[in-house]
Amino acid sequence: MITITDLTKRFYDVVALDRISFEVGRDEVVGFLGPNGAGKSTTLKILTSFIPATSGSARVAGFDVFSQSLDVRRAVGYLPEHVALYTDMRVSEYLNFRGRIKGLGGKALRLRIATVLELCALTDMTSRIVGQLSKGYRQRVGLADALLSNPPILLLDEPTGGLDPNQRREVRQLVARLGEEHTVLLSSHVLAEVESMCSRVIIIQKGRIVADGKLDDLVTDLKGGRRVFIEAGCPVETLEAACRAFRPEPEIIESGGRETGSFLAVPPLDDAQRTRFLRHLVDKDVPVREFRVDSYTLEEIYMKVTLAQDGALESAPVAAEGEQE
Amino acid sequence: MVRYLRTSLTLIWREIESNFYSPLSYIVLTVFLVLNGWSFKDSLPAAQWVVSDAIRYFLGLSPMCWLATIFIPPLLTMRLLSEERKSGTIETLMTAPVTETQVIFAKYAGALFFYIFLWSPSLIYIIIIKRYGAVPDNGVIFSSYCGVFLLGSSLIALGVFTSSFSANQIVGAITALILNLLVFFIPYFSDFLPWAGVRRTLQQLWVYRHFQDSFSKGVIDTFHLVYYLGLTTFFLFLAVRSLEARKWR
Numbered sequence: 426m427i428t429i430t431d432l433t434k435r436f437y438d439v440v441a442l443d444r445i446s447f448e449v450g451r452d453e454v455v456g457f458l459g460p461n462g463a464g465k466s467t468t469l470k471i472l473t474s475f476i477p478a479t480s481g482s483a484r485v486a487g488f489d490v491f492s493q494s495l496d497v498r499r500a501v502g503y504l505p506e507h508v509a510l511y512t513d514m515r516v517s518e519y520l521n522f523r524g525r526i527k528g529l530g531g532k533a534l535r536l537r538i539a540t541v542l543e544l545c546a547l548t549d550m551t552s553r554i555v556g557q558l559s560k561g562y563r564q565r566v567g568l569a570d571a572l573l574s575n576p577p578i579l580l581l582d583e584p585t586g587g588l589d590p591n592q593r594r595e596v597r598q599l600v601a602r603l604g605e606e607h608t609v610l611l612s613s614h615v616l617a618e619v620e621s622m623c624s625r626v627i628i629i630q631k632g633r634i635v636a637d638g639k640l641d642d643l644v645t646d647l648k649g650g651r652r653v654f655i656e657a658g659c660p661v662e663t664l665e666a667a668c669r670a671f672r673p674e675p676e677i678i679e680s681g682g683r684e685t686g687s688f689l690a691v692p693p694l695d696d697a698q699r700t701r702f703l704r705h706l707v708d709k710d711v712p713v714r715e716f717r718v719d720s721y722t723l724e725e726i727y728m729k730v731t732l733a734q735d736g737a738l739e740s741a742p743v744a745a746e747g748e749q750e
Numbered sequence: 751m752v753r754y755l756r757t758s759l760t761l762i763w764r765e766i767e768s769n770f771y772s773p774l775s776y777i778v779l780t781v782f783l784v785l786n787g788w789s790f791k792d793s794l795p796a797a798q799w800v801v802s803d804a805i806r807y808f809l810g811l812s813p814m815c816w817l818a819t820i821f822i823p824p825l826l827t828m829r830l831l832s833e834e835r836k837s838g839t840i841e842t843l844m845t846a847p848v849t850e851t852q853v854i855f856a857k858y859a860g861a862l863f864f865y866i867f868l869w870s871p872s873l874i875y876i877i878i879i880k881r882y883g884a885v886p887d888n889g890v891i892f893s894s895y896c897g898v899f900l901l902g903s904s905l906i907a908l909g910v911f912t913s914s915f916s917a918n919q920i921v922g923a924i925t926a927l928i929l930n931l932l933v934f935f936i937p938y939f940s941d942f943l944p945w946a947g948v949r950r951t952l953q954q955l956w957v958y959r960h961f962q963d964s965f966s967k968g969v970i971d972t973f974h975l976v977y978y979l980g981l982t983t984f985f986l987f988l989a990v991r992s993l994e995a996r997k998w999r
Binding site: 512523528 | 760761838842849
């Protein structure tokens with residue numbers, strides 16, 4: 426439904442997007458992740474034909490975003506990052522206006538408005554003036570507007586931004602429901618949400634795609650995605666020493682802790698080795714309190730790929746400084 | 751095509767409505783009615799001799815009338831696009847299936863509607879003049895209103911264009927005002943120019959003379975018609991380009 430090929434966007438000499446390419450298939454729910462200023466909103470604005478790309482092409486629902494912009498806009502429901510509404514209208518008037526400019530009318534429009542009001546839990550708010558609504562309700566009105574023409578594709582820029590935890594949960598549930606019949610591309614920097622809403626994640630950093638795949642695959646790609654996590658009631662040095670004494674010596678991914686307790690993570694071992702490892706630790710008198718196999722969280726994947734990018738860019742000067750010393 | 755027209759009508763209706771939601775509109779309305787009334791008061795002495803003179807004065811030649819026609823359009827147009835830019839609604843609007851032309855034309859039509867609305871109470875004065883004076887020439891009334899309408903239309907188009915520059919309403923209003931004054935007074939100062947041809951051409955464009963020589967005399971000159979409609983089209987075209995300009999960056 427969405428095909429982006431070598432898309433580049435430059436604002437004067439700032440490169441916002443650097444030859445990104447990806448595809449989103451029918452009824453997929455894709456999370457678009459990245460730090461602030463990574464190019465998420467820019468991509469979505471290009472996909473809605475609001476701004477053009479510098480080079481490359483993007484097709485939405487089979488239409489080119491530049492030359493068939495009206496068709497693209499008919500196929501897309503867009504929730505901008507900063508939801509801006511006409512503050513002088515009532516909610517019902519606003520949705521009526523938006524429905525009409527999207528080509529709906531008459532009974533179909535009335536039914537559709539009733540449906541989206543229900544979906545976005547706005548039924549009690551129809552006669553309120555938009556300017557007097559709270560941020561959360563405005564966000565919902567924006568979402569209701571995006572859903573109004575029942576478009577096959579939804580582009581949601583930070584759909585849960587500025588909402589309280591309950592509202593966020595409602596939006597998450599709504600997006601999950603919509604994902605059954607719509608293609609959804611949503612941007613966010615709240616990882617837990619992306620994890621709960623999206624089956625696929627695209628991580629973008631400084632205008633480049635640094636990871637793209639099913640959440641499970643991403644987890645697996647990263648050093649097997651799993652690790653053995655040990656917590657013990659002893660200083661971290663004791664734990665590390667005991668660990669190094671094991672053969673084959675496992676690589677210590679992460680360790681830390683205080684006098685009274687410490688933790689340590691090593692790459693996943695196969696079942697037989699794991700048994701041997703635990704027995705080895707007990708033999709060494711390590712007071713093991715917890716021993717479990719852990720998966721990476723999206724947060725860790727995100728940090729790994731975004732920091733790795735930063736590291737790759739900055740490693741050269743750091744090495745040079747080291748030599749001088 | 752039907753869809754295109756329906757969308758346009760929705761946009762125009764929204765603009766017309768929003769004029770009546772804005773508090774500024776009521777200030778403009780008040781100021782305009784005061785100027786209009788003043789202009790009528792000044793025209794009354796003239797009505798005692800020749801009624802059509804009163805109408806001529808009231809609709810086109812009185813200073814109050816000029817004050818209204820120069821200052822009112824920028825006030826009506828200044829918020830049109832800058833407000834959309836400032837509040838960010840321009841993104842919501844332009845990501846809906848509407849074209850730049852539709853949006854600009856709707857803004858123009860909405861402001862023009864309000865401009866006509868402003869002038870409509872002046873019909874009462876015409877009725878009063880008709881009641882108490884002799885029967886004035888209907889042709890003069892019609893052509894005078896035509897002049898007021900054509901001039902307003904081109905200055906509103908100009909204002910729509912200047913309001914598209916920046917998110918700041920004041921910038922749009924002041925630019926429009928300066929351009930309005932240029933449209934009015936540049937030909938007036940043409941006497942200082944050494945080139946006779948240019949001088950003559952500029953004098954042809956002097957708005958005041960258009961009223962003096964034709965609109966206020968009951969004549970609608972094709973040249974004037976083309977001039978004002980041309981100005982309107984030109985500025986609306988520029989406004990559409992200006993709205994599209996985000997795509998060139």
